Amino acid sequence: MTVKLTALSALGSLVWGTLLAGMRVSPVPLMRGFGTAYVNIVRNIPLTVIIVFTSLGLADIFGVTMGASDDFPLQGFRLAVLGLTAYTAAFVCEALRSGINTVPPGQAEAARAIGLSFSQVLGLVVLPQAFRSVIGPLANVLIALTKNTTVAAAIGVAEAASLMKTMIENEAQLVLIGAVFAFGFVVLTLPTGLALGWLSKRLAVKR
Amino acid sequence: MTSVLYDAPGPRAKQRNVVLTIVFFVLLALFLWWIWRTMDDKGQLKWALWEPFTTSQAWTTYLLPGLANTMKAAALSMVIALPLGAVLGIARMSDHRWVRVPAGVVVEFFRSIPVLLLMLFAMEFYVRSTDVSSESRPLYAVVTGLVLYNASVLAEIVRAGILSLPRGQTEAALAIGLRKGQTMTNVLLPQAVTAMLPAIVSQLVVIVKDTALGGVMLNFTELLNTRSTLAANYANVVASFIVVAAIFIVINFLITSFASWLEGRLRRGKKSTGVVLGPATVAGTEATGAGGSI
Numbered sequence: 001m002t003v004k005l006t007a008l009s010a011l012g013s014l015v016w017g018t019l020l021a022g023m024r025v026s027p028v029p030l031m032r033g034f035g036t037a038y039v040n041i042v043r044n045i046p047l048t049v050i051i052v053f054t055s056l057g058l059a060d061i062f063g064v065t066m067g068a069s070d071d072f073p074l075q076g077f078r079l080a081v082l083g084l085t086a087y088t089a090a091f092v093c094e095a096l097r098s099g100i101n102t103v104p105p106g107q108a109e110a111a112r113a114i115g116l117s118f119s120q121v122l123g124l125v126v127l128p129q130a131f132r133s134v135i136g137p138l139a140n141v142l143i144a145l146t147k148n149t150t151v152a153a154a155i156g157v158a159e160a161a162s163l164m165k166t167m168i169e170n171e172a173q174l175v176l177i178g179a180v181f182a183f184g185f186v187v188l189t190l191p192t193g194l195a196l197g198w199l200s201k202r203l204a205v206k207r
Numbered sequence: 208m209t210s211v212l213y214d215a216p217g218p219r220a221k222q223r224n225v226v227l228t229i230v231f232f233v234l235l236a237l238f239l240w241w242i243w244r245t246m247d248d249k250g251q252l253k254w255a256l257w258e259p260f261t262t263s264q265a266w267t268t269y270l271l272p273g274l275a276n277t278m279k280a281a282a283l284s285m286v287i288a289l290p291l292g293a294v295l296g297i298a299r300m301s302d303h304r305w306v307r308v309p310a311g312v313v314v315e316f317f318r319s320i321p322v323l324l325l326m327l328f329a330m331e332f333y334v335r336s337t338d339v340s341s342e343s344r345p346l347y348a349v350v351t352g353l354v355l356y357n358a359s360v361l362a363e364i365v366r367a368g369i370l371s372l373p374r375g376q377t378e379a380a381l382a383i384g385l386r387k388g389q390t391m392t393n394v395l396l397p398q399a400v401t402a403m404l405p406a407i408v409s410q411l412v413v414i415v416k417d418t419a420l421g422g423v424m425l426n427f428t429e430l431l432n433t434r435s436t437l438a439a440n441y442a443n444v445v446a447s448f449i450v451v452a453a454i455f456i457v458i459n460f461l462i463t464s465f466a467s468w469l470e471g472r473l474r475r476g477k478k479s480t481g482v483v484l485g486p487a488t489v490a491g492t493e494a495t496g497a498g499g500s501i
Contacts, residue, residue, distance in 0.1 A: 027216060028227045034235060044459035045452045046416035049431055053448045147321035151420065178328040182320045189319040 002188070005080060005149040010142060012085035017092025024097055035093065042090040050087050051151050054079040080152035084145065091141045099134030100126065132200070139196030143189045246445065257446050259437075269440075273422075273433030274454065280346060280418045280427070284353035285411060291354065292361025297391065299366055310362075317359040323420050326352030345428070349421035353414055360410060368403035369395050405470035412459045419455075430454065 023035035042050075055076065103126050111125040216224060260266075298310035317325070330348035372395060380390040422432035430451055438447040 026227075027220070028224050028231065030228045030235075031231050034231070040460065041456060044412070044416075044456040044463070046419035046431070046455055048416075048419035048422070049448070049452055049455065052431065053452075143319075147319075150321040150323040178324070178331075181324055182316070185321060185324070186316065186319045190315075193319075 001077075002146070002149050005077070005084065005152060006142075006146045006188075008081045009084035009088060009145055009149070012081060013088035013092050013141075013145070016085060016089035018096060020089060020093035021096035021100070024093065025100055039090045039093055042087060043094075045087075047083070047087050047148055047151050051080060051083040054083040076152075080149075084148060084152070088141060088145050088148070091144070092138065095134055095137035095141055096130070098137065099130040102133045103129045135196055135200035139193060139200065142196070143193055146189055146192070147185065257443070259443065260446070260450055269433040269437040270430065270451075270454070273428060273430040276346070276428055277415065277418045277430045280349050280353070280421070281411065281415045283350045284357060284414050284418075287350070288354045288357040288361055288414075289407070291358035293365050295358060295362035296365030296369070299362060300369065302387070314359040314362045317355050318363075320356070322352050322356045322417050325355050326421055328352075329355075345421055349418060349427050352421075353417055356417075357410060357414055360413075361407065364403055364406045364410065365399065368399035368406070371402055372398055401473055404473065405466045408462060408466040408469060412462050415459060415462070416455070 020035050020038060023031040024039070026032060107125055107129065108121055111121045116124065295310050295314055298306050299314060301307045301310070326348050329351035330344065333344050333347055333351075376394055376398065377390060380394040381387075385393065418427075419431045421427035422430065434447050434451045438444045
């Protein structure tokens, strides 16, 4: 459940986050404003508030059921993905934007000076450098997302945290159960961190 | 700001930008209108639902005590986690393997576990092994979870802060005959603290956001938790969510602005070495906590 939540939300937030980042660096002022506002607002609301709102607010009041109105667990799962996506996208956007900002202005100026068009500047010069420098921050966002999926327990999605709660209520082995779940997360996050850390070091633009 | 990505627009680009602006504006307006319509259809805009927030009762009975609890938990966690984090961070840089390795293990371990699991664990632990009264138990559990997680994050911030100092500082201190401990306390730490301040302040945002976890899972009566009692009383779920979210946004925005102001000030300051750690320079501090946790 945790893995499923993570994978789906990661996909969603990458797409939405990239769109947001695109808005924030675009030449259109209104899009820039919207991107900035979205990121600042969403980043400062606790994820817990967002997740609980998707359940109580969106589902019960607005009737957003994500196409699973009669299947409550599935509906909770989809709403959790929606909330996690909306929240994580803000961080993905910031990571990408900082990546674009790490490219020295000279690079783009040089590219324009030899007469490349906007799409060529972006595609051949700026983005290849930006993506490499962004792997590290994105890895952190992904790891954070893995840990954040536990919040979905708040709206009754059966993932690790709620499972642990139930188990603790039913069993007496508190320390053992805690250790097992802790270990599970270490197994999930450590390889991700190490692999992506190695990758970002390998691909980093040496300056 | 002129971005590196595009030149100053010429006449055709200007036209294209205008068209894009209009298209985007129409889309945005449609979206907002749809939200407004749905809320109206469901009767969410009735004044009766919003009125409580203009009276003092809603604030004094529900929101303010909740906010006070949120702040109390956040402040406590920060105060306890800072010294712990400093000790762990310095221990990770020790010359002795038997100090360095355990500290490293502890930090990495608590950083990779969701705060929520830590809180649940702490809650049960207090239930079984201590005699903390049941009223204050949620607060204890929330603070414990936050302290364990944030101490390890702060340890990393401390370490990054000390490593960001120029090597010459250490060399000079050793050259005039200071011991390693003296070097750390008299030379490195004072400078590192100034460099770290903005990052530490930003960590506060994460802590404030994470207190909300305890409200949902452990019945800790913080802002989010009092919101549900309030909504049950006035039947205004959406309105109360919007108000609570706004409160969080204002608080965190203030903290963030304070951090960046501090950063700018320290960058220009005379006392530092000119090295300042921005909030985003330390791996794994952003986006967390649970909610941050990210």
